[in-house]
Amino acid sequence: MTDNWEPVVIAYLCHFCSYSAADLAGSMRLEYAPNVRISKLMCTGKVDAQFILKAFEDGADAVMVSGCEEGDCHYLEGNLRAKKRIAHVKSLLKEVGLEPERVEMYNIGASDAPKFVRAVNEMTERARKLGPNPLKKKENTVPA
Amino acid sequence: MIIAERKPFDEIKQEILNYKKVLVLGCGTCVSVCMAGGEKEVELLATELRMAAKIAGKELVVDEMTVQRQCDKEYVEAVIEKAAQYDVVLSMACGAGVQFVAKTIEPAIVMPAVNTKFIGVCEAEGVWAERCRACGNCMLAEYGGICPVTMCSKGLLNGPCGGAKNDKCEASQEKDCAWVLIYNRLKAQGKLDNLRKFTGARNYTFQASPSKQVNEAYVRPELAVKK
Structure with missing residues:
Protein backbone atom coordinates (compact mmCIF):
# COMPACT_ATOMS: atom_id res chain seq x y z
CA MET A 1 0.00 0.00 0.00
CA THR A 2 2.80 2.41 0.92
CA ASP A 3 4.53 1.90 -2.44
CA ASN A 4 1.80 3.62 -4.46
CA TRP A 5 0.68 5.81 -1.66
CA GLU A 6 0.18 9.50 -2.21
CA PRO A 7 -1.16 11.57 0.69
CA VAL A 8 -4.63 13.03 0.47
CA VAL A 9 -4.91 16.48 1.99
CA ILE A 10 -8.38 17.90 2.58
CA ALA A 11 -8.49 21.70 2.61
CA TYR A 12 -11.41 23.61 4.06
CA LEU A 13 -11.09 27.10 2.60
CA CYS A 14 -13.19 30.16 3.29
CA HIS A 15 -14.98 31.79 0.39
CA PHE A 16 -13.73 35.32 0.94
CA CYS A 17 -9.97 34.88 1.33
CA SER A 18 -8.32 31.48 1.11
CA TYR A 19 -10.48 30.11 -1.69
CA SER A 20 -9.80 33.31 -3.66
CA ALA A 21 -6.07 32.79 -3.00
CA ALA A 22 -6.39 29.25 -4.39
CA ASP A 23 -8.23 30.63 -7.39
CA LEU A 24 -5.53 33.25 -7.89
CA ALA A 25 -2.82 30.58 -7.64
CA GLY A 26 -4.47 28.96 -10.65
CA SER A 27 -4.71 32.24 -12.57
CA MET A 28 -1.05 32.89 -11.80
CA ARG A 29 -0.17 29.42 -13.09
CA LEU A 30 1.53 28.59 -9.79
CA GLU A 31 2.28 24.94 -9.31
CA TYR A 32 1.38 23.13 -6.10
CA ALA A 33 0.99 19.58 -4.86
CA PRO A 34 -1.96 17.90 -6.59
CA ASN A 35 -2.74 16.00 -3.39
CA VAL A 36 -5.07 18.66 -2.05
CA ARG A 37 -8.86 18.32 -2.25
CA ILE A 38 -10.55 21.64 -1.67
CA SER A 39 -13.88 22.15 0.06
CA LYS A 40 -15.16 25.71 0.04
CA LEU A 41 -17.08 27.13 3.00
CA MET A 42 -18.47 30.60 3.48
CA CYS A 43 -16.27 31.01 6.55
CA THR A 44 -13.90 28.83 8.58
CA GLY A 45 -16.16 29.68 11.51
CA LYS A 46 -18.43 27.03 10.00
CA VAL A 47 -15.80 24.30 10.40
CA ASP A 48 -17.00 21.82 12.96
CA ALA A 49 -14.76 19.32 14.76
CA GLN A 50 -16.90 16.59 13.23
CA PHE A 51 -16.01 17.73 9.65
CA ILE A 52 -12.37 17.08 10.42
CA LEU A 53 -12.81 13.85 12.37
CA LYS A 54 -15.02 12.52 9.59
CA ALA A 55 -12.36 13.38 6.99
CA PHE A 56 -9.82 11.35 8.97
CA GLU A 57 -12.27 8.52 9.60
CA ASP A 58 -12.78 8.32 5.85
CA GLY A 59 -9.05 8.15 5.21
CA ALA A 60 -7.69 11.67 4.73
CA ASP A 61 -3.98 11.87 5.57
CA ALA A 62 -4.04 15.52 6.55
CA VAL A 63 -6.58 18.31 6.88
CA MET A 64 -5.86 21.99 6.52
CA VAL A 65 -8.31 24.72 7.39
CA SER A 66 -7.60 28.14 6.00
CA GLY A 67 -9.39 31.39 6.66
CA CYS A 68 -8.77 35.09 6.23
CA GLU A 69 -5.85 36.73 7.98
CA GLU A 70 -6.62 37.42 11.65
CA GLY A 71 -8.49 40.68 11.93
CA ASP A 72 -9.65 40.45 8.31
CA CYS A 73 -12.43 37.87 8.60
CA HIS A 74 -15.41 38.79 6.44
CA TYR A 75 -17.59 37.67 9.33
CA LEU A 76 -15.34 39.47 11.83
CA GLU A 77 -14.27 36.55 14.01
CA GLY A 78 -15.08 33.29 12.24
CA ASN A 79 -11.39 32.55 11.69
CA LEU A 80 -10.64 33.14 15.37
CA ARG A 81 -13.34 30.65 16.30
CA ALA A 82 -11.90 28.17 13.83
CA LYS A 83 -8.45 28.62 15.39
CA LYS A 84 -9.81 27.55 18.78
CA ARG A 85 -11.70 24.67 17.24
CA ILE A 86 -8.62 23.37 15.45
CA ALA A 87 -6.73 23.40 18.75
CA HIS A 88 -9.60 21.32 20.19
CA VAL A 89 -9.52 18.91 17.26
CA LYS A 90 -5.78 18.40 17.79
CA SER A 91 -6.54 17.21 21.32
CA LEU A 92 -9.28 14.90 20.00
CA LEU A 93 -6.87 13.37 17.47
CA LYS A 94 -4.34 12.78 20.22
CA GLU A 95 -7.02 11.00 22.32
CA VAL A 96 -7.86 8.78 19.39
CA GLY A 97 -4.23 7.93 18.63
CA LEU A 98 -3.60 10.03 15.52
CA GLU A 99 -0.83 12.63 15.26
CA PRO A 100 -2.21 16.12 16.04
CA GLU A 101 0.12 17.52 13.34
CA ARG A 102 -2.18 16.00 10.72
CA VAL A 103 -4.45 19.02 11.10
CA GLU A 104 -3.42 22.66 10.84
CA MET A 105 -4.99 26.10 10.71
CA TYR A 106 -3.75 28.69 8.21
CA ASN A 107 -4.67 32.28 7.48
CA ILE A 108 -4.28 33.23 3.85
CA GLY A 109 -5.44 36.52 2.34
CA ALA A 110 -7.23 36.62 -1.03
CA SER A 111 -4.21 38.11 -2.80
CA ASP A 112 -1.67 35.76 -1.22
CA ALA A 113 -1.58 32.92 -3.74
CA PRO A 114 2.10 32.11 -3.03
CA LYS A 115 1.22 31.57 0.65
CA PHE A 116 -1.55 29.17 -0.38
CA VAL A 117 0.96 27.23 -2.50
CA ARG A 118 3.41 27.07 0.41
CA ALA A 119 0.69 25.91 2.79
CA VAL A 120 -0.52 23.12 0.48
CA ASN A 121 3.01 21.93 -0.16
CA GLU A 122 3.83 22.06 3.54
CA MET A 123 0.78 19.98 4.51
CA THR A 124 1.45 17.47 1.75
CA GLU A 125 5.07 17.07 2.86
CA ARG A 126 4.00 16.80 6.47
CA ALA A 127 1.50 14.05 5.60
CA ARG A 128 4.18 12.27 3.56
CA LYS A 129 6.53 12.28 6.55
CA LEU A 130 3.82 11.08 8.95
CA GLY A 131 2.87 8.27 6.59
CA PRO A 132 -0.57 6.98 5.63
CA ASN A 133 -3.49 7.54 7.94
CA PRO A 134 -3.91 4.20 9.75
CA LEU A 135 -7.68 4.54 9.26
CA LYS A 136 -7.37 4.57 5.49
CA LYS A 137 -9.28 1.82 3.78
CA LYS A 138 -7.25 0.00 1.17
CA GLU A 139 -9.81 0.67 -1.55
CA ASN A 140 -9.42 4.39 -0.90
CA THR A 141 -5.74 4.42 -1.79
CA VAL A 142 -5.04 7.05 -4.38
CA PRO A 143 -3.29 5.65 -7.46
CA ALA A 144 0.18 7.05 -8.05
CA MET B 1 -30.21 23.52 33.67
CA ILE B 119 -27.37 23.14 38.30
CA GLY B 120 -26.27 26.34 36.65
CA VAL B 121 -26.51 29.04 34.05
CA CYS B 122 -24.68 29.88 30.85
CA GLU B 123 -22.62 33.00 31.55
CA ALA B 124 -21.11 33.24 28.07
CA GLU B 125 -20.43 30.94 25.11
CA GLY B 126 -18.68 27.93 26.60
CA VAL B 127 -18.89 29.16 30.20
CA TRP B 128 -21.31 27.71 32.75
CA ALA B 129 -21.57 28.57 36.41
CA GLU B 130 -23.35 26.99 39.36
CA ARG B 131 -26.34 28.85 40.81
CA CYS B 132 -28.45 26.33 42.72
CA ARG B 133 -27.74 23.45 45.11
CA ALA B 134 -31.34 22.19 45.03
CA CYS B 135 -31.56 22.57 48.83
CA GLY B 136 -35.36 22.20 48.70
CA ASN B 137 -36.14 25.38 50.68
CA CYS B 138 -35.52 28.43 48.51
CA MET B 139 -34.45 31.52 50.49
CA LEU B 140 -33.66 33.78 47.54
CA ALA B 141 -36.42 36.21 48.56
CA GLU B 142 -34.40 37.25 51.62
CA TYR B 143 -31.08 37.64 49.87
CA GLY B 144 -31.93 39.83 46.88
CA GLY B 145 -31.94 36.90 44.50
CA ILE B 146 -28.42 35.71 45.31
CA CYS B 147 -28.17 32.31 46.94
CA PRO B 148 -25.71 32.16 49.85
CA VAL B 149 -26.07 28.37 50.04
CA THR B 150 -24.59 28.08 46.55
CA MET B 151 -22.59 31.26 46.02
CA CYS B 152 -20.84 31.46 49.41
CA SER B 153 -18.05 28.90 49.65
CA LYS B 154 -19.00 28.33 53.27
CA GLY B 155 -22.75 28.48 52.69
CA LEU B 156 -23.17 31.11 55.43
CA LEU B 157 -26.71 32.43 55.93
CA ASN B 158 -26.15 35.33 58.32
CA GLY B 159 -23.49 37.55 56.82
CA PRO B 160 -19.91 37.27 55.62
CA CYS B 161 -17.16 35.32 57.32
CA GLY B 162 -14.82 38.30 57.27
CA GLY B 163 -12.21 36.67 55.12
CA ALA B 164 -13.08 38.42 51.85
CA LYS B 165 -10.35 40.53 50.25
CA ASN B 166 -11.04 43.01 47.44
CA ASP B 167 -14.59 41.60 47.25
CA LYS B 168 -13.17 38.14 46.49
CA CYS B 169 -13.64 34.96 48.52
CA GLU B 170 -10.82 33.85 50.80
CA ALA B 171 -11.32 30.28 49.57
CA SER B 172 -10.55 31.30 45.99
CA GLN B 173 -9.53 34.65 44.53
CA GLU B 174 -11.45 33.73 41.39
CA LYS B 175 -14.77 33.70 43.22
CA ASP B 176 -16.74 36.77 44.20
CA CYS B 177 -17.69 36.99 47.87
CA ALA B 178 -21.39 36.08 47.84
CA TRP B 179 -22.03 38.38 50.79
CA VAL B 180 -20.55 41.40 49.01
CA LEU B 181 -22.87 40.62 46.11
CA ILE B 182 -25.87 40.19 48.43
CA TYR B 183 -25.10 43.45 50.29
CA ASN B 184 -24.74 45.44 47.07
CA ARG B 185 -27.90 43.97 45.58
CA LEU B 186 -30.01 44.61 48.70
CA LYS B 187 -28.60 48.13 48.95
CA ALA B 188 -29.59 48.83 45.34
CA GLN B 189 -33.05 47.47 46.08
CA GLY B 190 -33.39 49.53 49.27
CA LYS B 191 -33.82 46.32 51.25
CA LEU B 192 -30.75 46.35 53.49
CA ASP B 193 -33.09 45.77 56.43
CA ASN B 194 -33.35 42.16 55.27
CA LEU B 195 -29.88 41.65 56.75
CA ARG B 196 -31.16 42.44 60.26
CA LYS B 197 -33.20 39.26 60.23
CA PHE B 198 -31.64 36.19 61.72
CA THR B 199 -31.82 33.00 59.69
CA GLY B 200 -31.84 29.83 61.74
CA ALA B 201 -29.88 26.70 61.00
CA ARG B 202 -30.68 25.08 57.70
CA ASN B 203 -33.26 22.33 57.78
CA TYR B 204 -31.63 19.51 55.95
CA THR B 205 -34.79 17.41 55.94
CA PHE B 206 -35.87 19.50 52.94
CA GLN B 207 -33.03 17.84 51.09
CA ALA B 208 -33.90 14.26 51.96
CA SER B 209 -32.17 11.94 49.57
CA PRO B 210 -33.58 10.56 47.37
CA SER B 211 -36.31 13.20 47.17
CA LYS B 212 -39.62 12.71 45.45
CA GLN B 213 -42.18 15.21 44.24
CA VAL B 214 -45.79 14.32 43.50
CA ASN B 215 -48.34 16.66 41.98
CA GLU B 216 -51.66 14.98 42.75
CA ALA B 217 -53.45 17.05 40.11
CA TYR B 218 -51.62 15.22 37.39
CA VAL B 219 -51.27 11.72 38.80
CA ARG B 220 -53.38 9.15 36.94
CA PRO B 221 -56.16 7.73 39.16
CA GLU B 222 -54.79 4.17 39.01
CA LEU B 223 -51.38 5.38 40.23
CA ALA B 224 -52.65 7.85 42.85
CA VAL B 225 -51.14 7.60 46.32
CA LYS B 226 -53.69 6.12 48.74
CA LYS B 227 -54.07 8.18 51.87
Whole structure:
Protein backbone atom coordinates (compact mmCIF):
# COMPACT_ATOMS: atom_id res chain seq x y z
CA MET A 1 0.00 0.00 0.00
CA THR A 2 2.80 2.41 0.92
CA ASP A 3 4.53 1.90 -2.44
CA ASN A 4 1.80 3.62 -4.46
CA TRP A 5 0.68 5.81 -1.66
CA GLU A 6 0.18 9.50 -2.21
CA PRO A 7 -1.16 11.57 0.69
CA VAL A 8 -4.63 13.03 0.47
CA VAL A 9 -4.91 16.48 1.99
CA ILE A 10 -8.38 17.90 2.58
CA ALA A 11 -8.49 21.70 2.61
CA TYR A 12 -11.41 23.61 4.06
CA LEU A 13 -11.09 27.10 2.60
CA CYS A 14 -13.19 30.16 3.29
CA HIS A 15 -14.98 31.79 0.39
CA PHE A 16 -13.73 35.32 0.94
CA CYS A 17 -9.97 34.88 1.33
CA SER A 18 -8.32 31.48 1.11
CA TYR A 19 -10.48 30.11 -1.69
CA SER A 20 -9.80 33.31 -3.66
CA ALA A 21 -6.07 32.79 -3.00
CA ALA A 22 -6.39 29.25 -4.39
CA ASP A 23 -8.23 30.63 -7.39
CA LEU A 24 -5.53 33.25 -7.89
CA ALA A 25 -2.82 30.58 -7.64
CA GLY A 26 -4.47 28.96 -10.65
CA SER A 27 -4.71 32.24 -12.57
CA MET A 28 -1.05 32.89 -11.80
CA ARG A 29 -0.17 29.42 -13.09
CA LEU A 30 1.53 28.59 -9.79
CA GLU A 31 2.28 24.94 -9.31
CA TYR A 32 1.38 23.13 -6.10
CA ALA A 33 0.99 19.58 -4.86
CA PRO A 34 -1.96 17.90 -6.59
CA ASN A 35 -2.74 16.00 -3.39
CA VAL A 36 -5.07 18.66 -2.05
CA ARG A 37 -8.86 18.32 -2.25
CA ILE A 38 -10.55 21.64 -1.67
CA SER A 39 -13.88 22.15 0.06
CA LYS A 40 -15.16 25.71 0.04
CA LEU A 41 -17.08 27.13 3.00
CA MET A 42 -18.47 30.60 3.48
CA CYS A 43 -16.27 31.01 6.55
CA THR A 44 -13.90 28.83 8.58
CA GLY A 45 -16.16 29.68 11.51
CA LYS A 46 -18.43 27.03 10.00
CA VAL A 47 -15.80 24.30 10.40
CA ASP A 48 -17.00 21.82 12.96
CA ALA A 49 -14.76 19.32 14.76
CA GLN A 50 -16.90 16.59 13.23
CA PHE A 51 -16.01 17.73 9.65
CA ILE A 52 -12.37 17.08 10.42
CA LEU A 53 -12.81 13.85 12.37
CA LYS A 54 -15.02 12.52 9.59
CA ALA A 55 -12.36 13.38 6.99
CA PHE A 56 -9.82 11.35 8.97
CA GLU A 57 -12.27 8.52 9.60
CA ASP A 58 -12.78 8.32 5.85
CA GLY A 59 -9.05 8.15 5.21
CA ALA A 60 -7.69 11.67 4.73
CA ASP A 61 -3.98 11.87 5.57
CA ALA A 62 -4.04 15.52 6.55
CA VAL A 63 -6.58 18.31 6.88
CA MET A 64 -5.86 21.99 6.52
CA VAL A 65 -8.31 24.72 7.39
CA SER A 66 -7.60 28.14 6.00
CA GLY A 67 -9.39 31.39 6.66
CA CYS A 68 -8.77 35.09 6.23
CA GLU A 69 -5.85 36.73 7.98
CA GLU A 70 -6.62 37.42 11.65
CA GLY A 71 -8.49 40.68 11.93
CA ASP A 72 -9.65 40.45 8.31
CA CYS A 73 -12.43 37.87 8.60
CA HIS A 74 -15.41 38.79 6.44
CA TYR A 75 -17.59 37.67 9.33
CA LEU A 76 -15.34 39.47 11.83
CA GLU A 77 -14.27 36.55 14.01
CA GLY A 78 -15.08 33.29 12.24
CA ASN A 79 -11.39 32.55 11.69
CA LEU A 80 -10.64 33.14 15.37
CA ARG A 81 -13.34 30.65 16.30
CA ALA A 82 -11.90 28.17 13.83
CA LYS A 83 -8.45 28.62 15.39
CA LYS A 84 -9.81 27.55 18.78
CA ARG A 85 -11.70 24.67 17.24
CA ILE A 86 -8.62 23.37 15.45
CA ALA A 87 -6.73 23.40 18.75
CA HIS A 88 -9.60 21.32 20.19
CA VAL A 89 -9.52 18.91 17.26
CA LYS A 90 -5.78 18.40 17.79
CA SER A 91 -6.54 17.21 21.32
CA LEU A 92 -9.28 14.90 20.00
CA LEU A 93 -6.87 13.37 17.47
CA LYS A 94 -4.34 12.78 20.22
CA GLU A 95 -7.02 11.00 22.32
CA VAL A 96 -7.86 8.78 19.39
CA GLY A 97 -4.23 7.93 18.63
CA LEU A 98 -3.60 10.03 15.52
CA GLU A 99 -0.83 12.63 15.26
CA PRO A 100 -2.21 16.12 16.04
CA GLU A 101 0.12 17.52 13.34
CA ARG A 102 -2.18 16.00 10.72
CA VAL A 103 -4.45 19.02 11.10
CA GLU A 104 -3.42 22.66 10.84
CA MET A 105 -4.99 26.10 10.71
CA TYR A 106 -3.75 28.69 8.21
CA ASN A 107 -4.67 32.28 7.48
CA ILE A 108 -4.28 33.23 3.85
CA GLY A 109 -5.44 36.52 2.34
CA ALA A 110 -7.23 36.62 -1.03
CA SER A 111 -4.21 38.11 -2.80
CA ASP A 112 -1.67 35.76 -1.22
CA ALA A 113 -1.58 32.92 -3.74
CA PRO A 114 2.10 32.11 -3.03
CA LYS A 115 1.22 31.57 0.65
CA PHE A 116 -1.55 29.17 -0.38
CA VAL A 117 0.96 27.23 -2.50
CA ARG A 118 3.41 27.07 0.41
CA ALA A 119 0.69 25.91 2.79
CA VAL A 120 -0.52 23.12 0.48
CA ASN A 121 3.01 21.93 -0.16
CA GLU A 122 3.83 22.06 3.54
CA MET A 123 0.78 19.98 4.51
CA THR A 124 1.45 17.47 1.75
CA GLU A 125 5.07 17.07 2.86
CA ARG A 126 4.00 16.80 6.47
CA ALA A 127 1.50 14.05 5.60
CA ARG A 128 4.18 12.27 3.56
CA LYS A 129 6.53 12.28 6.55
CA LEU A 130 3.82 11.08 8.95
CA GLY A 131 2.87 8.27 6.59
CA PRO A 132 -0.57 6.98 5.63
CA ASN A 133 -3.49 7.54 7.94
CA PRO A 134 -3.91 4.20 9.75
CA LEU A 135 -7.68 4.54 9.26
CA LYS A 136 -7.37 4.57 5.49
CA LYS A 137 -9.28 1.82 3.78
CA LYS A 138 -7.25 0.00 1.17
CA GLU A 139 -9.81 0.67 -1.55
CA ASN A 140 -9.42 4.39 -0.90
CA THR A 141 -5.74 4.42 -1.79
CA VAL A 142 -5.04 7.05 -4.38
CA PRO A 143 -3.29 5.65 -7.46
CA ALA A 144 0.18 7.05 -8.05
CA MET B 1 -30.21 23.52 33.67
CA ILE B 2 -28.00 20.59 34.65
CA ILE B 3 -24.39 21.10 33.62
CA ALA B 4 -22.16 18.17 32.77
CA GLU B 5 -18.82 17.57 31.13
CA ARG B 6 -17.67 14.65 29.08
CA LYS B 7 -15.55 12.07 30.85
CA PRO B 8 -11.93 11.67 29.74
CA PHE B 9 -11.74 9.57 26.58
CA ASP B 10 -9.55 6.90 28.20
CA GLU B 11 -12.12 6.38 30.97
CA ILE B 12 -14.91 5.94 28.40
CA LYS B 13 -12.77 3.48 26.42
CA GLN B 14 -12.18 1.52 29.62
CA GLU B 15 -15.94 1.36 30.33
CA ILE B 16 -16.68 -0.29 27.00
CA LEU B 17 -13.50 -2.37 26.79
CA ASN B 18 -15.22 -5.74 26.83
CA TYR B 19 -18.04 -4.94 24.43
CA LYS B 20 -18.31 -5.11 20.67
CA LYS B 21 -21.55 -3.28 19.92
CA VAL B 22 -22.03 0.12 21.49
CA LEU B 23 -24.94 2.52 21.27
CA VAL B 24 -23.95 6.08 22.15
CA LEU B 25 -27.14 7.63 23.49
CA GLY B 26 -27.42 11.41 23.65
CA CYS B 27 -29.87 13.58 25.50
CA GLY B 28 -31.41 16.59 23.76
CA THR B 29 -32.07 18.79 26.77
CA CYS B 30 -29.63 20.10 29.44
CA VAL B 31 -26.46 18.30 28.31
CA SER B 32 -27.21 19.31 24.76
CA VAL B 33 -27.29 22.99 25.70
CA CYS B 34 -24.09 22.74 27.76
CA MET B 35 -22.46 20.90 24.86
CA ALA B 36 -21.59 17.77 26.81
CA GLY B 37 -23.96 15.09 25.57
CA GLY B 38 -26.26 16.30 22.80
CA GLU B 39 -26.59 15.04 19.25
CA LYS B 40 -23.38 16.73 18.16
CA GLU B 41 -21.33 15.39 21.06
CA VAL B 42 -22.75 11.92 20.41
CA GLU B 43 -21.52 12.17 16.83
CA LEU B 44 -18.06 13.27 17.96
CA LEU B 45 -17.68 10.60 20.64
CA ALA B 46 -18.95 7.83 18.37
CA THR B 47 -16.51 8.90 15.65
CA GLU B 48 -13.65 9.03 18.13
CA LEU B 49 -14.48 5.56 19.46
CA ARG B 50 -14.67 4.08 15.95
CA MET B 51 -11.38 5.70 14.99
CA ALA B 52 -9.57 4.58 18.16
CA ALA B 53 -10.86 1.02 17.76
CA LYS B 54 -9.80 0.84 14.14
CA ILE B 55 -6.32 2.15 14.93
CA ALA B 56 -6.03 -0.45 17.70
CA GLY B 57 -7.19 -3.13 15.26
CA LYS B 58 -10.23 -3.88 17.41
CA GLU B 59 -13.62 -4.85 16.07
CA LEU B 60 -16.16 -2.37 17.38
CA VAL B 61 -19.57 -1.26 16.13
CA VAL B 62 -20.55 2.18 17.41
CA ASP B 63 -23.95 3.60 16.53
CA GLU B 64 -25.59 6.83 17.55
CA MET B 65 -28.99 7.86 18.84
CA THR B 66 -30.26 10.94 20.64
CA VAL B 67 -33.58 11.29 22.43
CA GLN B 68 -35.23 14.50 23.58
CA ARG B 69 -34.86 13.66 27.27
CA GLN B 70 -33.41 10.64 29.03
CA CYS B 71 -35.24 11.57 32.24
CA ASP B 72 -38.69 11.22 30.70
CA LYS B 73 -40.50 7.90 30.31
CA GLU B 74 -42.13 8.65 26.98
CA TYR B 75 -38.79 9.40 25.33
CA VAL B 76 -36.79 6.62 26.98
CA GLU B 77 -39.32 3.94 26.06
CA ALA B 78 -38.47 4.65 22.43
CA VAL B 79 -34.94 3.39 23.15
CA ILE B 80 -35.89 -0.11 24.40
CA GLU B 81 -36.13 -1.83 21.04
CA LYS B 82 -32.98 -0.30 19.61
CA ALA B 83 -30.91 -0.78 22.77
CA ALA B 84 -31.63 -4.52 22.71
CA GLN B 85 -29.40 -4.81 19.64
CA TYR B 86 -26.30 -3.61 21.52
CA ASP B 87 -23.93 -5.01 24.15
CA VAL B 88 -23.79 -1.71 26.02
CA VAL B 89 -25.50 1.68 25.95
CA LEU B 90 -23.15 4.59 26.54
CA SER B 91 -25.39 7.32 27.91
CA MET B 92 -24.30 10.92 27.52
CA ALA B 93 -27.09 12.21 29.79
CA CYS B 94 -26.73 13.45 33.36
CA GLY B 95 -26.71 10.95 36.22
CA ALA B 96 -30.52 11.01 36.36
CA GLY B 97 -30.79 10.12 32.68
CA VAL B 98 -28.26 7.29 32.94
CA GLN B 99 -30.18 5.75 35.85
CA PHE B 100 -33.55 6.14 34.17
CA VAL B 101 -32.35 4.49 30.98
CA ALA B 102 -30.68 1.70 32.99
CA LYS B 103 -33.95 1.07 34.85
CA THR B 104 -36.03 1.20 31.67
CA ILE B 105 -33.92 -1.27 29.69
CA GLU B 106 -32.97 -3.44 32.69
CA PRO B 107 -30.90 -5.65 32.85
CA ALA B 108 -29.08 -4.24 29.80
CA ILE B 109 -25.81 -2.52 30.59
CA VAL B 110 -25.74 1.27 30.62
CA MET B 111 -22.52 3.22 31.16
CA PRO B 112 -22.10 6.96 31.81
CA ALA B 113 -20.07 9.06 29.37
CA VAL B 114 -20.33 12.40 31.20
CA ASN B 115 -19.72 13.68 34.72
CA THR B 116 -22.72 15.59 36.07
CA LYS B 117 -21.47 18.78 37.71
CA PHE B 118 -24.18 21.15 38.92
CA ILE B 119 -27.37 23.14 38.30
CA GLY B 120 -26.27 26.34 36.65
CA VAL B 121 -26.51 29.04 34.05
CA CYS B 122 -24.68 29.88 30.85
CA GLU B 123 -22.62 33.00 31.55
CA ALA B 124 -21.11 33.24 28.07
CA GLU B 125 -20.43 30.94 25.11
CA GLY B 126 -18.68 27.93 26.60
CA VAL B 127 -18.89 29.16 30.20
CA TRP B 128 -21.31 27.71 32.75
CA ALA B 129 -21.57 28.57 36.41
CA GLU B 130 -23.35 26.99 39.36
CA ARG B 131 -26.34 28.85 40.81
CA CYS B 132 -28.45 26.33 42.72
CA ARG B 133 -27.74 23.45 45.11
CA ALA B 134 -31.34 22.19 45.03
CA CYS B 135 -31.56 22.57 48.83
CA GLY B 136 -35.36 22.20 48.70
CA ASN B 137 -36.14 25.38 50.68
CA CYS B 138 -35.52 28.43 48.51
CA MET B 139 -34.45 31.52 50.49
CA LEU B 140 -33.66 33.78 47.54
CA ALA B 141 -36.42 36.21 48.56
CA GLU B 142 -34.40 37.25 51.62
CA TYR B 143 -31.08 37.64 49.87
CA GLY B 144 -31.93 39.83 46.88
CA GLY B 145 -31.94 36.90 44.50
CA ILE B 146 -28.42 35.71 45.31
CA CYS B 147 -28.17 32.31 46.94
CA PRO B 148 -25.71 32.16 49.85
CA VAL B 149 -26.07 28.37 50.04
CA THR B 150 -24.59 28.08 46.55
CA MET B 151 -22.59 31.26 46.02
CA CYS B 152 -20.84 31.46 49.41
CA SER B 153 -18.05 28.90 49.65
CA LYS B 154 -19.00 28.33 53.27
CA GLY B 155 -22.75 28.48 52.69
CA LEU B 156 -23.17 31.11 55.43
CA LEU B 157 -26.71 32.43 55.93
CA ASN B 158 -26.15 35.33 58.32
CA GLY B 159 -23.49 37.55 56.82
CA PRO B 160 -19.91 37.27 55.62
CA CYS B 161 -17.16 35.32 57.32
CA GLY B 162 -14.82 38.30 57.27
CA GLY B 163 -12.21 36.67 55.12
CA ALA B 164 -13.08 38.42 51.85
CA LYS B 165 -10.35 40.53 50.25
CA ASN B 166 -11.04 43.01 47.44
CA ASP B 167 -14.59 41.60 47.25
CA LYS B 168 -13.17 38.14 46.49
CA CYS B 169 -13.64 34.96 48.52
CA GLU B 170 -10.82 33.85 50.80
CA ALA B 171 -11.32 30.28 49.57
CA SER B 172 -10.55 31.30 45.99
CA GLN B 173 -9.53 34.65 44.53
CA GLU B 174 -11.45 33.73 41.39
CA LYS B 175 -14.77 33.70 43.22
CA ASP B 176 -16.74 36.77 44.20
CA CYS B 177 -17.69 36.99 47.87
CA ALA B 178 -21.39 36.08 47.84
CA TRP B 179 -22.03 38.38 50.79
CA VAL B 180 -20.55 41.40 49.01
CA LEU B 181 -22.87 40.62 46.11
CA ILE B 182 -25.87 40.19 48.43
CA TYR B 183 -25.10 43.45 50.29
CA ASN B 184 -24.74 45.44 47.07
CA ARG B 185 -27.90 43.97 45.58
CA LEU B 186 -30.01 44.61 48.70
CA LYS B 187 -28.60 48.13 48.95
CA ALA B 188 -29.59 48.83 45.34
CA GLN B 189 -33.05 47.47 46.08
CA GLY B 190 -33.39 49.53 49.27
CA LYS B 191 -33.82 46.32 51.25
CA LEU B 192 -30.75 46.35 53.49
CA ASP B 193 -33.09 45.77 56.43
CA ASN B 194 -33.35 42.16 55.27
CA LEU B 195 -29.88 41.65 56.75
CA ARG B 196 -31.16 42.44 60.26
CA LYS B 197 -33.20 39.26 60.23
CA PHE B 198 -31.64 36.19 61.72
CA THR B 199 -31.82 33.00 59.69
CA GLY B 200 -31.84 29.83 61.74
CA ALA B 201 -29.88 26.70 61.00
CA ARG B 202 -30.68 25.08 57.70
CA ASN B 203 -33.26 22.33 57.78
CA TYR B 204 -31.63 19.51 55.95
CA THR B 205 -34.79 17.41 55.94
CA PHE B 206 -35.87 19.50 52.94
CA GLN B 207 -33.03 17.84 51.09
CA ALA B 208 -33.90 14.26 51.96
CA SER B 209 -32.17 11.94 49.57
CA PRO B 210 -33.58 10.56 47.37
CA SER B 211 -36.31 13.20 47.17
CA LYS B 212 -39.62 12.71 45.45
CA GLN B 213 -42.18 15.21 44.24
CA VAL B 214 -45.79 14.32 43.50
CA ASN B 215 -48.34 16.66 41.98
CA GLU B 216 -51.66 14.98 42.75
CA ALA B 217 -53.45 17.05 40.11
CA TYR B 218 -51.62 15.22 37.39
CA VAL B 219 -51.27 11.72 38.80
CA ARG B 220 -53.38 9.15 36.94
CA PRO B 221 -56.16 7.73 39.16
CA GLU B 222 -54.79 4.17 39.01
CA LEU B 223 -51.38 5.38 40.23
CA ALA B 224 -52.65 7.85 42.85
CA VAL B 225 -51.14 7.60 46.32
CA LYS B 226 -53.69 6.12 48.74
CA LYS B 227 -54.07 8.18 51.87
